Amino acid sequence: xxxxxxxxxxxxxxxxxxxxxxxxxxxxxxxxxxxxxxxxxxxxxxxxxxxxxxxxxxxxxxxxxxxxxxxxxxxxxxxxxxxxxxxxxxxxxxxxxxxxxxxxxxxxxxxxxxxxxxxxxxxxxxxxxxxxxxxxxxxxxxxxxxxxxxxxxxxxxxxxxxxxxxxxxxxxxxxxxxxxxxxxxxxxxxxxxxxxxxxxxxxxxxxxxxxxxxxxxxxxxxxxxxxxxxxxxxxxxxxxxxxxxxxxxxxxxxxxxxxxxxxxxxxxxxxxxxxxxxxxxxxxxxxxxxxxxxxxxxxxxxxxxxxxxxxxxxxxxxxxxxxxxxxx
Amino acid sequence: xxxxxxxxxxxxxxxxxxxxxxxxxxxxxxxxxxxxxxxxxxxxxxxxxxxxxxxxxxxxxxxxxxxxxxxxxxxxxxxxxxxxxxxxxxxxxxxxxxxxxxxxxxxxxxxxxxxxxxxxxxxxxxxxxxxxxxxxxxxxxxxxxxxxxxxxxxxxxxxxxxxxxxxxxxxxxxxxxxxxxxxxxxxxxxxxxxxxxxxxxxxxxxxxxxxxxxxxxxxxxxxxxxxxxxxxxxxxxxxxxxxxxxxxxxxxxxxxxxxxxxxxxxxxxxxxxxxxxxxxxxxxxxxxxxxxxxxxxxxxxxxxxxxxxxxxxxxxxxxxxxxxxxxxxxxx
Ligand SMILES: Cc1ncc(C[n+]2csc(CCOP(=O)(O)OP(=O)(O)O)c2C)c(N)n1
Ligand SMILES: [Mg+2]
Numbered sequence: 001x002x003x004x005x006x007x008x009x010x011x012x013x014x015x016x017x018x019x020x021x022x023x024x025x026x027x028x029x030x031x032x033x034x035x036x037x038x039x040x041x042x043x044x045x046x047x048x049x050x051x052x053x054x055x056x057x058x059x060x061x062x063x064x065x066x067x068x069x070x071x072x073x074x075x076x077x078x079x080x081x082x083x084x085x086x087x088x089x090x091x092x093x094x095x096x097x098x099x100x101x102x103x104x105x106x107x108x109x110x111x112x113x114x115x116x117x118x119x120x121x122x123x124x125x126x127x128x129x130x131x132x133x134x135x136x137x138x139x140x141x142x143x144x145x146x147x148x149x150x151x152x153x154x155x156x157x158x159x160x161x162x163x164x165x166x167x168x169x170x171x172x173x174x175x176x177x178x179x180x181x182x183x184x185x186x187x188x189x190x191x192x193x194x195x196x197x198x199x200x201x202x203x204x205x206x207x208x209x210x211x212x213x214x215x216x217x218x219x220x221x222x223x224x225x226x227x228x229x230x231x232x233x234x235x236x237x238x239x240x241x242x243x244x245x246x247x248x249x250x251x252x253x254x255x256x257x258x259x260x261x262x263x264x265x266x267x268x269x270x271x272x273x274x275x276x277x278x279x280x281x282x283x284x285x286x287x288x289x290x291x292x293x294x295x296x297x298x299x300x301x302x303x304x305x306x307x308x309x310x311x312x313x314x315x316x317x318x319x320x321x322x323x324x325x326x327x328x
Numbered sequence: 329x330x331x332x333x334x335x336x337x338x339x340x341x342x343x344x345x346x347x348x349x350x351x352x353x354x355x356x357x358x359x360x361x362x363x364x365x366x367x368x369x370x371x372x373x374x375x376x377x378x379x380x381x382x383x384x385x386x387x388x389x390x391x392x393x394x395x396x397x398x399x400x401x402x403x404x405x406x407x408x409x410x411x412x413x414x415x416x417x418x419x420x421x422x423x424x425x426x427x428x429x430x431x432x433x434x435x436x437x438x439x440x441x442x443x444x445x446x447x448x449x450x451x452x453x454x455x456x457x458x459x460x461x462x463x464x465x466x467x468x469x470x471x472x473x474x475x476x477x478x479x480x481x482x483x484x485x486x487x488x489x490x491x492x493x494x495x496x497x498x499x500x501x502x503x504x505x506x507x508x509x510x511x512x513x514x515x516x517x518x519x520x521x522x523x524x525x526x527x528x529x530x531x532x533x534x535x536x537x538x539x540x541x542x543x544x545x546x547x548x549x550x551x552x553x554x555x556x557x558x559x560x561x562x563x564x565x566x567x568x569x570x571x572x573x574x575x576x577x578x579x580x581x582x583x584x585x586x587x588x589x590x591x592x593x594x595x596x597x598x599x600x601x602x603x604x605x606x607x608x609x610x611x612x613x614x615x616x617x618x619x620x621x622x623x624x625x626x627x628x629x630x631x632x633x634x635x636x637x638x639x640x641x642x643x644x645x646x647x648x649x650x651x652x653x654x655x656x657x658x659x660x
Contacts, residue, residue: 033590034518057488057524058455058516085454089489124375124426126437128453296652300375300437301426303646 009151013158028080064090071111099142127297132262149213151181156190193240201229219315264292380408382579385604389552404439421637427644459495466504485516505563534571546574
């Protein structure tokens, strides 16, 4: 299997889906000459023509709204919102329209669209450009929210998202574009709403998504050297959420720790912890803990930013605290 | 390019000291930017860095028309505006370094300069996001009878977002003292103006709200000043908002990450023929205001200011980790 970057994997997914289905088109900010803020659409305008790949002004509201309209009109748009921070300017269209069309009009019409946006911090872009806002969108019924951590999942999930008949917010992570991994060539689909055990272990379940999956894996490797075997579950999709995989793992390890870059309050970790205790309370040997981003607007200064984003050390410490509660 | 032909220095009504100060400020901005770009390449500065090279006359000319109690609010390409407003370049460089002595304590970085004491109300990085804030500041100025004018600066790319139209409409409706200044450098990131805007003459977008609007040569510091003096007088006199479109060009990439694949080298070279600093120097020399010695001294002074700023930034401490939890609420 070829080793390619996350960026290339996403690029391949777009290319393959555009070739497969003429109704797929891409528009958004700087997708043509710039090739997207992170280069994912580079070259697509040249190969597929500017009728199918074209720039939009800096106007997120109309980018998102036009994607909804285009989907209602029979197209399968992939709209590029550049970053999740700018999706806030489109939140009305995403939440009040994209997520509502299907149910509010009695199931007459779905809106098959994908909105791609970069999320996450760690690149010293300061507080308005470093946010992890996925839980805000995952909160909304009618939307699907996908957060791939690896190149293979990036490709497989993006292809599935484009084929899906519902609106999908596809959140990439700013620090993952250069990460390499094995990616199957051609038809490679990863179903939306399916988590994956990325590493097996018997002592504790680490539930993560997006870049934190990689950080959790790193922590698991380090813990292994100390004789602690952590299982790492990558959620991959936040809505729909695959609790089956999470619960199966917790029933095996009897302990769980959630890991997210986003703020702790009202977050994904809170949701996972709550569901585990609702459905597998008796299987738990210790209270569930959360490792999350520190609850501050992410500052620019490197030392402050680093201190605010979870790393392997913080995960390891939390794992040990959970194990200590059970004398493990 | 548009705008009028270059204003004669002698007809500007400005004294020698003021004229030389304009040149000094433009040089300082240029050198600060060149140094910042260099330090970015060396890893001393991180994040997004948007340089202002080529646009110096806009900031210096426009901001010179303000009174000390007026306000400046601008977008993320803010180094030139901050310098022209008189913020200490030491503390600006320290901000780029992410140091505790920076104007925003290292929390903001390049895009988020702020100095409330000098009426410099940011550095905002959501395109168009600060235009509504300018309207609100104008409202406060009227309500509290501050007699304050708000100079609100943004790019051509920022004139395509809903906020822009909402703000112009409300600014006119509420008759707020805001001077909207669009820096039309013909690109928003890699997208040319004509690919993003159905109207190429940006000032016409303001005209539909019956806001007086004009296009100015943004490479001509005196033209910028003259136009802004008029706009500020209009706003201060109770005439409501005014709109200026400064025609300019950024000589460098959108940010340091920009490979600049979207514009011809020849186009850049053509604009560099109208380098605002060189143009102004020439005019000052031709009219006998600037001697070679003056220029030499000014070069030396601005070099020193930038060198001192770097030294200050290098030697300043990082923000303490306790900063993470501070300044989040006024009353925690
Ligand atoms: C709402 C929003 N969308 C997208 C961006 C990303 N972005 C940052 S700068 C920029 C281009 C802005 O161009 P312009 O307003 O012309 O200013 P210039 O950079 O040319 O000075 C874009 C698209 C953003 N910061 N905010
Ligand atoms: Mg521009």
